[in-house]
Amino acid sequence: MFYHESFQTVKGTIQWDHPMYKLYEKAKKQGKWNPADIDFSQDQEDFQRLSDGEKIASLPLVAGFSAGEEAVTLDILPMINAMARQGRLEDTMFLTTFLHDEAKHAEMFSRWQQAVGVGDMDLSVFHNDSYKRIFYEALPESMNRLNTDDSPEAVIRAATVYNMIVEGTLAESGYYAFRQIFKKAGLFPGILQGIDYLNMDEGRHIQFGIYTIQRLVAGNDVHYKVFIDYMDELWEHAFGYVEYLVSLGEQQKRMLASKRMLEVDYDMLKNYAVKQFHIRKKQIDRAKKYDSIDELEKALTEVES
Ligand SMILES: [Fe+2]
Numbered sequence: 075m076f077y078h079e080s081f082q083t084v085k086g087t088i089q090w091d092h093p094m095y096k097l098y099e100k101a102k103k104q105g106k107w108n109p110a111d112i113d114f115s116q117d118q119e120d121f122q123r124l125s126d127g128e129k130i131a132s133l134p135l136v137a138g139f140s141a142g143e144e145a146v147t148l149d150i151l152p153m154i155n156a157m158a159r160q161g162r163l164e165d166t167m168f169l170t171t172f173l174h175d176e177a178k179h180a181e182m183f184s185r186w187q188q189a190v191g192v193g194d195m196d197l198s199v200f201h202n203d204s205y206k207r208i209f210y211e212a213l214p215e216s217m218n219r220l221n222t223d224d225s226p227e228a229v230i231r232a233a234t235v236y237n238m239i240v241e242g243t244l245a246e247s248g249y250y251a252f253r254q255i256f257k258k259a260g261l262f263p264g265i266l267q268g269i270d271y272l273n274m275d276e277g278r279h280i281q282f283g284i285y286t287i288q289r290l291v292a293g294n295d296v297h298y299k300v301f302i303d304y305m306d307e308l309w310e311h312a313f314g315y316v317e318y319l320v321s322l323g324e325q326q327k328r329m330l331a332s333k334r335m336l337e338v339d340y341d342m343l344k345n346y347a348v349k350q351f352h353i354r355k356k357q358i359d360r361a362k363k364y365d366s367i368d369e370l371e372k373a374l375t376e377v378e379s
Pocket residue numbers: 143146175176179272276
């Protein structure tokens with residue numbers, strides 16, 4: 075239980091130029107899409123026309139996303155709670171849109187599964203140990219820690235697994251894979267439209283993670299090390315999952331040798347994931363040149379305006 079000592083909007087106003095407030099404004103404008111409006115009828119036809127092998131081949135990515143979106147919907151609350159407890163009004167306001175976005179993402183995949191007729195199929199067979207380590211364990215573990223501990227270390231670890239690994243590395247690579255596989259094959263226009271919306275939403279989510287970690291590592295080598303060490307620890311599992319998806323794809327490709335509907339460059343997918351991981355590290359690295367949170371926030375505000 076905590077008590078309020080004062081209120082920001084009574085003493086003054088919302089900080090309109092706060093990076094997280096600006097993100098909140100952006101979310102209100104961009105976040106108007108409705109998963110229920112997406113037309114999956116062509117996806118349904120496309121799916122029916124696929125051979126049994128191709129049907130199976132199209133599901134591992136969806137299985138990763140469905141559980142992933144459900145996990146991030148269920149696991150974001152401790153972060154909202156922690157920001158609220160710390161009196162971070164602008165961050166909390168932005169996070170209200172964040173949770174709504176994730177709920178829509180989970181809805182979108184579930185609707186697609188229902189539409190193409192695999193709603194009742196248990197897709198968890200496509201979750202390998204690496205996937206489970208991240209989505210079943212590390213993510214809820216790090217997020218739930220915030221319920222009792224909102225120290226910089228705990229917040230950095232939560233944002234690292236949630237925003238930098240799950241969203242910034244795996245989801246971003248997943249969108250890329252979706253487009254490489256299905257767009258090129260001329261399949262599933264409905265889910266591809268959904269992926270475009272998700273991609274836009276995730277851009278904002280990742281910005282929250284970058285900002286949150288940056289402000290905590292600015293001028294603090296110990297906190298920076300918490301970030302780097304946890305990134306490296308999680309990378310083994312993140313890449314383990316990417317490699318597993320690639321091996322499944324290559325196996326299925328051999329089985330479907332005569333049909334080349336789902337032609338994929340798997341090396342490119344792997345390289346893309348590696349690139350995303352390094353981009354995330356580099357984004358946090360930038361904060362090191364500032365000595366304090368204030369200096370970083372000032373610089374961020376100047377860049378934004
Ligand atoms: Fe999402």
